[in-house]
Amino acid sequence: MNKRFTSLISGFVFASLxxxxxxxxxxxxxxxxxxxxxxxxxxxxxxxxDLAWELVESLTTEVGPRMxxxxxxxxxxxxxxxxxxxMGFDKVWTEPAxxxxxxxxxxxxxxxxxxxxxxxxxxxxxxxxxxxxxxQAQIIEFKDLAELENSPENxxxxxxxxxxxxxxxxxxxxxxxxxxxxxSRGAVVASQKGAVGYVMRSVSTAYHRFAHTxxxxxxxxxxxxxxxAISNADADQLHRLxxxxxxxxxxxxxxxxxxxxxxSYNVIAEFTGSEFPKEHVxxxxxxxxxxxxxxxxxxxxxxxxxxxxxxxxTNYGNPKRSIRVVLFAAEEFGLWGxxxxxxxxxxxxxxxxxxxxxxxxxxxxxxxxxxxHASALPLVSEIAAMLKSLDVEYTNKNSARGGPDLxxxxxxxxxxxxxxxDGTDYFDYHHTADDTLDKIDPEKLRQNVATYAxxxxxxxxxxxxxxxx
Numbered sequence: 001m002n003k004r005f006t007s008l009i010s011g012f013v014f015a016s017l018x019x020x021x022x023x024x025x026x027x028x029x030x031x032x033x034x035x036x037x038x039x040x041x042x043x044x045x046x047x048x049x050d051l052a053w054e055l056v057e058s059l060t061t062e063v064g065p066r067m068x069x070x071x072x073x074x075x076x077x078x079x080x081x082x083x084x085x086x087m088g089f090d091k092v093w094t095e096p097a098x099x100x101x102x103x104x105x106x107x108x109x110x111x112x113x114x115x116x117x118x119x120x121x122x123x124x125x126x127x128x129x130x131x132x133x134x135x136q137a138q139i140i141e142f143k144d145l146a147e148l149e150n151s152p153e154n155x156x157x158x159x160x161x162x163x164x165x166x167x168x169x170x171x172x173x174x175x176x177x178x179x180x181x182x183x184s185r186g187a188v189v190a191s192q193k194g195a196v197g198y199v200m201r202s203v204s205t206a207y208h209r210f211a212h213t214x215x216x217x218x219x220x221x222x223x224x225x226x227x228x229a230i231s232n233a234d235a236d237q238l239h240r241l242x243x244x245x246x247x248x249x250x251x252x253x254x255x256x257x258x259x260x261x262x263x264s265y266n267v268i269a270e271f272t273g274s275e276f277p278k279e280h281v282x283x284x285x286x287x288x289x290x291x292x293x294x295x296x297x298x299x300x301x302x303x304x305x306x307x308x309x310x311x312x313x314t315n316y317g318n319p320k321r322s323i324r325v326v327l328f329a330a331e332e333f334g335l336w337g338x339x340x341x342x343x344x345x346x347x348x349x350x351x352x353x354x355x356x357x358x359x360x361x362x363x364x365x366x367x368x369x370x371x372x373h374a375s376a377l378p379l380v381s382e383i384a385a386m387l388k389s390l391d392v393e394y395t396n397k398n399s400a401r402g403g404p405d406l407x408x409x410x411x412x413x414x415x416x417x418x419x420x421x422d423g424t425d426y427f428d429y430h431h432t433a434d435d436t437l438d439k440i441d442p443e444k445l446r447q448n449v450a451t452y453a454x455x456x457x458x459x460x461x462x463x464x465x466x467x468x469x
Contacts (some may be wrong), residue, residue, distance in 0.1 A: 015335055039454055046454075052309075052446070053306035059079060063076045070260070074264075077287070081094065081305065101262030108122035109228070122213045123333070125333065129255050138158075138247050164180060165237070197228075264329035264337065266286065283324075284302070287299075293436050294437065313457040331405055353460075353466045354455070354456075359404055366420060369418045376467060419452060
């Protein structure tokens with residue numbers, strides 16, 4: 001079959017699909033037949049576009065790691081402003097966000113006895129340094145944070161606490177919540193039990209020997225101790241050595257520093273609505289990353305997906321309502337950019353008609369859900385119907401959370417949406433040196449863009465204004 005004939009057949013099939021979609025929605029109170037045809041066309045155009053790939057390739061190659069407060073973070077802000085302007089967004093601006101600055105210099109660890117060998121370790125964000133020669137002590141193993149919390153007073157006196165909790169794998173990432181508690185609070189509880197150091201199995205589903213970093217916290221009045229994570233393979237090795245019944249001694253050496261207050265910037269851009277410019281769909285991701293990899297999955301992909309989706313959603317002109325993309329600053333250090341955005345835009349948050357964040361990698365979107373007033377559910381169903389051909393399931397739960405950076409928005413009851421990516425493998429790479437561009441599948445990335453583009457186009461053009469619960 002020659003290429004010209006194949007192209008004609010493909011065009012006929014797509015035209016037929018568009019007619020069928022239009023016919024199926026002919027009685028829609030929210031969209032004209034032409035708008036529905038445009039939505040179907042945008043979906044197909046997104047599935048054929050490499051714009052998101054070009055963006056994430058540029059960000060991870062030309063900028064690389066973007067930890068808050070580093071030169072890479074500053075370069076990323078400049079990169080985003082330049083890209084938004086080059087893509088023709090109507091407005092591009094930045095807003096400052098302050099955060100507690102922390103820098104990692106070096107980290108290493110080794111089993112000293114009974115079987116000397118190196119371990120793959122990383123400092124958790126905000127960890128203090130050890131002395132220059134490190135700290136050396138016997139470890140005491142706990143199966144999880146709860147067991148440590150319930151242990152006797154001074155149960156870890158003079159020792160290094162080792163929490164050996166293995167995270168569960170699931171496509172919706174539901175194993176992350178239980179596992180991350182040990183990362184956030186483990187060093188505090190260990191110190192309260194008399195420990196001199198803290199090491200945990202990485203918050204990870206990986207079999208590869210990479211240690212996973214992430215945020216950790218101290219508590220006023222509790223002695224600060226070094227806070228670290230080791231790879232799953234090294235956690236298994238420590239566990240086997242402990243099981244032999246002999247004392248296990250390790251050395252941890254971390255050089256890091258808290259450096260007071262840092263400043264970065266949320267980068268914001270929008271295509272201005274033609275009828276209701278103040279009302280807007282808000283989509284985005286976070287621009288910063290950890291320093292170990294290049295932040296391709298977390299969250300270069302989300303940045304690229306939402307930037308590309310907004311652009312493609314305006315292929316037939318600006319929609320009725322504005323489409324705004326927010327690239328949040330300093331998410332990895334504690335949602336500082338999102339908090340700053342809410343504070344700076346508190347009076348206009350009521351104008352958000354739909355919000356969603358892409359911050360769970362780049363695998364296919366498999367589920368769609370909302371968190372809106374009941375009056376908007378018929379419209380949500382229409383959007384879901386348009387997404388069905390992308391293999392996106394409408395869960396119909398109306399309890400979406402919307403992504404980490406939307407947490408500070410929750411008191412305002414904004415209409416939030418979940419466009420859920422398959423996270424089965426996400427925590428194999430999350431917060432590691434292995435979070436690099438090669439982990440992104442361009443075809444799956446295009447499916448993400450198509451889903452976000454259709455969602456943004458339809459939410460911005462609907463006759464019904466979506467409101468929160």
